[in-house]
Amino acid sequence: MIKKFIEKLLGKAGAGSKSRFGKRVDVPASTHGIDPAMVDERAANVVRTLQGAGFEAYIVGGAVRDMLLGLRPKDFDVATNATPEQVKQLFRRAFIIGRRFRIVHVVYGRGREHEVIEVSTFRAYLDNAAAEQVAGNEKTSRSELAGMQHAVDSTGRVLRDNVWGPQEEDAVRRDFTINAMYYDPATQVVVDYHGGLKDAKSKTLRMIGDPVTRYREDPVRIIRAVRFAAKLSHLGFKLEAKTAAPIVKSKKLLDDVPQSRLFDEMLKLLQTGHSLASIAQLQALGVARGIYPLLDLVVERVGLPLVNAVLLDTDRRVGEGKPVAPSFLLACVLWPDVRDGWNARLDQQQHSHPALQDAIEDVFNQRIGDVSGRGKLAGDMREIWLLQPRFEKRTGSAPFGLLDQPRFRAGFDFMRLRADTGEVDEALVDWWQEFSTGDADIQQDLVEQLRQELAKRPRAPRVQRAPPPAGDAVPQRTLRQTTDAGDAKDGAFGVALGGDAPKKRRRRRRTSGNGGTGEGSTGGVPPAT
Numbered sequence: 062m063i064k065k066f067i068e069k070l071l072g073k074a075g076a077g078s079k080s081r082f083g084k085r086v087d088v089p090a091s092t093h094g095i096d097p098a099m100v101d102e103r104a105a106n107v108v109r110t111l112q113g114a115g116f117e118a119y120i121v122g123g124a125v126r127d128m129l130l131g132l133r134p135k136d137f138d139v140a141t142n143a144t145p146e147q148v149k150q151l152f153r154r155a156f157i158i159g160r161r162f163r164i165v166h167v168v169y170g171r172g173r174e175h176e177v178i179e180v181s182t183f184r185a186y187l188d189n190a191a192a193e194q195v196a197g198n199e200k201t202s203r204s205e206l207a208g209m210q211h212a213v214d215s216t217g218r219v220l221r222d223n224v225w226g227p228q229e230e231d232a233v234r235r236d237f238t239i240n241a242m243y244y245d246p247a248t249q250v251v252v253d254y255h256g257g258l259k260d261a262k263s264k265t266l267r268m269i270g271d272p273v274t275r276y277r278e279d280p281v282r283i284i285r286a287v288r289f290a291a292k293l294s295h296l297g298f299k300l301e302a303k304t305a306a307p308i309v310k311s312k313k314l315l316d317d318v319p320q321s322r323l324f325d326e327m328l329k330l331l332q333t334g335h336s337l338a339s340i341a342q343l344q345a346l347g348v349a350r351g352i353y354p355l356l357d358l359v360v361e362r363v364g365l366p367l368v369n370a371v372l373l374d375t376d377r378r379v380g381e382g383k384p385v386a387p388s389f390l391l392a393c394v395l396w397p398d399v400r401d402g403w404n405a406r407l408d409q410q411q412h413s414h415p416a417l418q419d420a421i422e423d424v425f426n427q428r429i430g431d432v433s434g435r436g437k438l439a440g441d442m443r444e445i446w447l448l449q450p451r452f453e454k455r456t457g458s459a460p461f462g463l464l465d466q467p468r469f470r471a472g473f474d475f476m477r478l479r480a481d482t483g484e485v486d487e488a489l490v491d492w493w494q495e496f497s498t499g500d501a502d503i504q505q506d507l508v509e510q511l512r513q514e515l516a517k518r519p520r521a522p523r524v525q526r527a528p529p530p531a532g533d534a535v536p537q538r539t540l541r542q543t544t545d546a547g548d549a550k551d552g553a554f555g556v557a558l559g560g561d562a563p564k565k566r567r568r569r570r571r572t573s574g575n576g577g578t579g580e581g582s583t584g585g586v587p588p589a590t
């Protein structure tokens with residue numbers, strides 16, 4: 062007893078701490094059955110380089126979990142006992158990032174084909190009661206946090222965690238048992254401290270340690286629990302009852318998490334290929350509202366045809382290994398607000414283009430604020446929306462100019478989803494499909510055929526205006542023969558006839574090698590979500 066007391070005072074590992082850190086079990090390939098061919102060669106190269114320099118290094122986390130389940134991992138992370146500075150020195154293109162958790166991104170390739178291997182250093186297990194405390198948060202206490210390695214706020218949420226330690230302590234810092242296994246591609250051994258392999262076989266999602274404490278340390282673990290439950294639900298995985306029970310009461314802790322981090326976690330829920338399953342999990346766990354305002358809106362509108370269609374399409378594209386863009390998804394979710402605001406302004410006789418711009422600005426202010434939405438994301442969403450009325454204009458040089466727009470394909474796919482839900486005439490989508498994939502002669506023929514069809518249609522009778530009173534100046538004739546607001550009266554998304562506007566010169570455009578879609582299409586226009 063005296064020995065245990067002395068060990069506790071000196072911080073040495075006693076029987077209790079052994080249980081806390083788990084017992085290391087080395088699982089051979091004959092037991093775990095991971096196919097080494099599933100290991101990404103670049104991740105294996107990072108491990109080899111670190112091991113060759115004398116450090117411990119393993120593939121860790123979700124990649125090990127997925128390979129155990131026979132799934133091909135999307136990302137590979139590496140854990141090592143090398144410090145971030147030591148890791149950076151071993152690779153030509155390596156960058157230390159993060160303040161809360163300092164990690165290294167090792168970059169392979171360039172442009173869209175590049176891959177990032179995330180390398181983290183083993184972290185020590187530290188009691189939050191012994192951590193330095195700050196009264197504010199990441200923003201209000203930034204200068205105070207600058208010199209701290211381990212700090213928490215008044216609720217116990219970890220704001221800094223950059224104290225390095227051994228592997229067994231790093232394992233207990235991870236969230237779920239199935240995410241706390243380490244795989245050595247050289248020996249093909251899985252290192253398991255907390256029964257992750259057993260939980261994987263029993264299809265159980267179990268939090269390491271006390272769930273209430275772990276959610277308090279990092280409330281985002283609530284969202285991660287939802288995401289993993291959704292991702293693995295088709296395999297029969299379920300949250301352990303003890304892990305799921307505190308989620309509802311712990312949800313209020315998310316109020317102190319930076320909005321930018323919640324925004325990123327929302328996108329992970331919706332853009333990892335299991336968006337509808339994630340929404341079902343939010344509802345089943347009783348946290349369908351209150352995590353993040355935009356996420357609340359997605360859950361609320363999941364039954365709308367356009368929103369349901371874009372979520373299904375996003376899941377499909379992720380499953381096929383195709384890229385997805387948050388701007389497209391959010392443009393669909395927020396379109397009802399934009400559309401209703403636009404129509405309300407048109408009813409007030411406002412001009413179409415400024416009315417649409419004002420409606421967009423209102424939606425940004427009310428729904429997005431200044432979290433990730435006023436930069437490139439907002440710019441892409443704005444372009445998608447502003448392109449919609451331009452698809453109505455298909456005479457003269459207008460369609461050729463629209464085809465040259467960088468966001469043409471995203472705008473077209475947005476219009477196609479609207480057509481799938483009955484908001485746009487399918488004939489309009491078919492015309493643009495043929496126009497965007499045809500060569501110069503086909504494009505010119507389509508424009509000419511449409512011009513001839515419009516010429517055959519009877520024009521509306523001209524209204525005779527009373528002559529101006531004698532002595533009054535003749536009012537200047539407006540340059541627009543048909544206003545945008547007037548066009549809208551024939552249907553918000555119908556074909557604009559252009560009134561009596563002078564006929565523009567047609568010009569032949571040389572199409573790009575990708576059929577004019579502007580983003581490397583090889584035929585047809587796949588959804589660009």
